[in-house]
Amino acid sequence: MTVGSLEFLALLLLASxxxxxxxxxxxxxxxxxxxxxxxxxxxxxxxxxxxALAMFILSGYAVAKLLRKWPSLALLWAYLVxxxxxxxxxxxxxxxxxxPVLLSIPITIVGLSYMLFRQIHVLVDSMQGxxxxxxxxxxxxxxxxxxxxxxxxxxxxxxxxxxxxQLTPIxxxxxxxSKTWLRILIGVIxxxxxxxxxxxxxxxxxxxLIEIGSGHPTLFVVLPWFIALFYLYPLxxxxxxxxxxxxxxxxxxxxxxxxxxxxxxxxxxxxVIDFWTxxxxxxxxxxxxxxxxxxxxxxxxxxxxxxxxxxxxxYFIAFILAGVWHGSTSNFAVYGLIxxxxxxxxxxxxxxxxxxxxxxxxxxxxxxxxxxxxxIAVTLHFYAFSILFFPGPLDKCLAPIRILVRAxxx
Amino acid sequence: MNKIDDFGRRHPxxxxxxxxxVAVVVTLILLGxxxxxxxxxxxx
Amino acid sequence: MDNLCELQEVFxxxxxxxxxxxxxxxxxxxxxxWDSLTHINLIVAIEKRFKIKFATAEIARLKNDDQNVGTxxxxxxxxxxx
Numbered sequence: 300m301t302v303g304s305l306e307f308l309a310l311l312l313l314a315s316x317x318x319x320x321x322x323x324x325x326x327x328x329x330x331x332x333x334x335x336x337x338x339x340x341x342x343x344x345x346x347x348x349x350x351a352l353a354m355f356i357l358s359g360y361a362v363a364k365l366l367r368k369w370p371s372l373a374l375l376w377a378y379l380v381x382x383x384x385x386x387x388x389x390x391x392x393x394x395x396x397x398x399p400v401l402l403s404i405p406i407t408i409v410g411l412s413y414m415l416f417r418q419i420h421v422l423v424d425s426m427q428g429x430x431x432x433x434x435x436x437x438x439x440x441x442x443x444x445x446x447x448x449x450x451x452x453x454x455x456x457x458x459x460x461x462x463x464x465q466l467t468p469i470x471x472x473x474x475x476x477s478k479t480w481l482r483i484l485i486g487v488i489x490x491x492x493x494x495x496x497x498x499x500x501x502x503x504x505x506x507x508l509i510e511i512g513s514g515h516p517t518l519f520v521v522l523p524w525f526i527a528l529f530y531l532y533p534l535x536x537x538x539x540x541x542x543x544x545x546x547x548x549x550x551x552x553x554x555x556x557x558x559x560x561x562x563x564x565x566x567x568x569x570x571v572i573d574f575w576t577x578x579x580x581x582x583x584x585x586x587x588x589x590x591x592x593x594x595x596x597x598x599x600x601x602x603x604x605x606x607x608x609x610x611x612x613x614y615f616i617a618f619i620l621a622g623v624w625h626g627s628t629s630n631f632a633v634y635g636l637i638x639x640x641x642x643x644x645x646x647x648x649x650x651x652x653x654x655x656x657x658x659x660x661x662x663x664x665x666x667x668x669x670x671x672x673x674x675i676a677v678t679l680h681f682y683a684f685s686i687l688f689f690p691g692p693l694d695k696c697l698a699p700i701r702i703l704v705r706a707x708x709x
Numbered sequence: 710m711n712k713i714d715d716f717g718r719r720h721p722x723x724x725x726x727x728x729x730x731v732a733v734v735v736t737l738i739l740l741g742x743x744x745x746x747x748x749x750x751x752x753x
Numbered sequence: 754m755d756n757l758c759e760l761q762e763v764f765x766x767x768x769x770x771x772x773x774x775x776x777x778x779x780x781x782x783x784x785x786x787w788d789s790l791t792h793i794n795l796i797v798a799i800e801k802r803f804k805i806k807f808a809t810a811e812i813a814r815l816k817n818d819d820q821n822v823g824t825x826x827x828x829x830x831x832x833x834x835x
Binding site for chain 2: 305
Binding site for chain 1: 767785786788789790793794796797798808809810811812813
């Protein structure tokens with residue numbers, strides 16, 4: 300079953316109506332668990348996948364409990380190495396092509412990347428005493444919640460616990476209920492109509508460009524198709540993913556779970572760092588809190604005076620890993636690398652302004668209207684360039700760029 | 710946005726009627742499609 | 754020396770600015786240069802000065818808009834008591 304399908308909407312309507320009649324917290328929790336189990340049932344294809352999923356989740360829970368009792372960095376790292384190795388194999392990362400048998404394992408688990416990040420966060424927080432009252436029941440419901448299973452948002456366990464403690468429908472009154480359903484329905488329109496339209500146009504532009512490119516086209520012929528696919532893919536991504544988030548955030552609210560927002564006007568970001576606090580922001584915050592911060596902290600602890608110079612290295616590592624998380628082929632690493640450049644460039648520019656004009660000037664500079672407009676335009680186009688490396692394997696991504704470069708040559 | 714919210718709170722049945730109208734549109738869109746909508750990020 | 758004074762000294766060192774005066778209500782927005790990198794440098798300096806350790810989730814929470822020097826001091830005092 301897909302989020303946003305007619306079956307999903309019909310079942311959500313039925314479930315939310317029944318949920319509002321369930322009298323006790325215990326029964327409401329059971330109800331939500333049954334809904335999540337049912338959704339999962341439609342997604343897991345075979346017994347091997349069920350076993351792999353169970354091992355993934357249960358081992359994470361067991362190690363989290365162990366770490367709570369015996370906080371040990373060695374244990375955490377040992378488990379993380381095994382977990383990440385399992386993740387790379389289960390997601391069939393392309394570099395495993397040297398071991399073809401690993402790529403033919405018949406296991407598919409939807410949302411594994413999101414489960415991985417939720418698992419790492421709970422492990423770290425458990426070790427540090429920040430994930431309190433962790434029970435198997437709570438943990439399974441957190442990890443397998445139907446509203447965050449497929450594609451996030453990456454909710455923190457503590458925030459899930461807050462909702463789980465009451466689990467009462469969030470929209471109160473006819474207007475709030477209508478508004479929630481309107482959000483869900485607009486989400487479906489974004490995916491099924493708007494996003495689908497952009498994807499159709501993008502696919503047509505891409506095919507046409509490849510067809511033209513097989514000859515010796517002039518720039519005049521190539522450019523319109525390249526420009527079309529340059530802008531269409533970011534529009535498609537936003538419509539599709541934000542539409543999904545509208546559906547799950549609205550749906551979760553009907554069943555008592557408050558999910559974090561994942562998009563806040565992302566294409567109005569003024570730089571790459573700002574972008575990741577607006578686009579798929581729960582991922583941005585996770586990367587900041589569980590990847591970048593610990594990494595930079597280690598650097599800062601060694602030598603506080605020169606730490607900031609090493610921040611750029613930390614940006615690259617964090618963004619490349621974030622890129623690799625997105626997918627199993629090398630194009631995603633390139634996507635991450637580009638964003639590493641973008642984040643470093645942002646920081647370098649800020650540092651340059653402070654060094655040459657002083658910090659009070661930076662504050663003024665950030666208020667200047669035309670600077671903001673230019674910054675937004677540059678960031679948007681930077682993102683559109685980076686997302687050229689999203690749609691498929693590296694060859695497929697590079698093809699339009701190669702055609703454009705050839706057409707540019709005299 | 711606040712003005713829309715205020716209006717909606719004063720006319721909740723209108724809000725419901727609008728929602729139901731959009732629901733009809735969505736149903737027609739989904740029925741008109743040969744496959745269920747694909748969530749891109751589900752691939753990750 | 755009370756915790757606020759000691760914390761203020763840490764701020765002077767990290768931000769290289771002796772004119773910073775901290776109050777319980779002081780927020781990150783009011784201190785020039787308090788960005789995400791300096792935030793981590795500050796955390797490291799506070800950990801060293803007070804001989805405490807912040808959890809990953811605590812470091813993240815301290816960056817939220819609703820946090821200020823008062824909440825930071827509260828957290829430091831709690832850790833010192835433990």
